[in-house]
Amino acid sequence: MLESMAYAVSMRSYGQYCSIARALDVVGDRWTLLIARELLLQGSCRFTDLKNGLPGIATNLLSNRLKELEEAGLVTREDAPPPVATVLYSLSDSGRALEPVLQALGLFGLRFMAEERADDAFQARWLAYAPEWFVTDADPDGPPAVIQLAAGGELAVIELRDGEAHSRLGRADDPDLVLEGPPRAVLGLVNGLIDLQRAERIGLTATGQRDLLARLRPAAREAVPAR
Structure with missing residues (x-):
């Protein structure tokens, strides 16, 4: 687990002995927390379901982010049996620990919701x-x-x-x-x-x-x- 975490952050790190910085080393990239949001809301889901819940994300970027989250121990994947016969992505126990973080961000973000932009997606x-x-x-x-x-x-x-x-x-x-x-x-x-x-x-x-x-x-x- 520690080795995979080190690998996930080895290419980009704030280099600070601070828990906030360490957390952002793992989940601070663009789209990462929204991927966690979708896995919390949808539960185990296919790649296509996950992508549909993230309007605007590129397929290769989603693949990269999922790989990084898996290496960091926040996301797991398993092969679903027939008739589904596809890979299902889920949050691990560590990934589910992000729920109160997302709740706090959501509450903080409400103050910026006064205006609705014309090109905003909504689901x-x-x-x-x-x-x-x-x-x-x-x-x-x-x-x-x-x-x-x-x-x-x-x-x-x-x-x-x-x-x-x-x-x-x-x-x-x-x-x-x-x-x-x-x-x-x-x-x-x-x-x-x-x-x-x-x-x-x-x-x-x-x-x-x-x-x-x-x-x-x-x-x-x-x-x-x-x-």
Whole structure:
């Protein structure tokens, strides 16, 4: 393990006896942490699935990054049996230890999400993980409730129960509240970056039990000034 780690960083290193520098020696390259994000969200997946979750990455660069992560002990690969019959990539235990790092980066990054760029890609997995990581249920004694999110043509569901917000991809059969609009409006409201009036001004439609919005307690309200 130590030999593979040394090999992975031998060609590029900050050369500092500091844990932050050592971590960046391994995961500081462009795309590396986004590869970890996709493996956390997708679980074991094929190369093509991983590439589809990383719009803009070149095939050879993804191959190189996966090789480096495997050499560093953060990613494993295995040959899936028929009928899949392909290589599946997964995070190792060390790779999964990046989850709180990605959560902290995601929370920090919310302050830069006020503007939505026209050429930004957007996928349903990114719509689903934000509530799971950054939102809790402010009314733990309240009845279970379901909120449907629809942003940029992508669908996700928030389920409020027992003081927690659970999220998943897809469509709810009978949601209590539907939030639909551009990603900036939907995620901005759910994550506490903007209020309902601002969200509606930039294209949000809220249908159903609007009082459920009071149960969403975004971490961003404490970490990022609302706009």
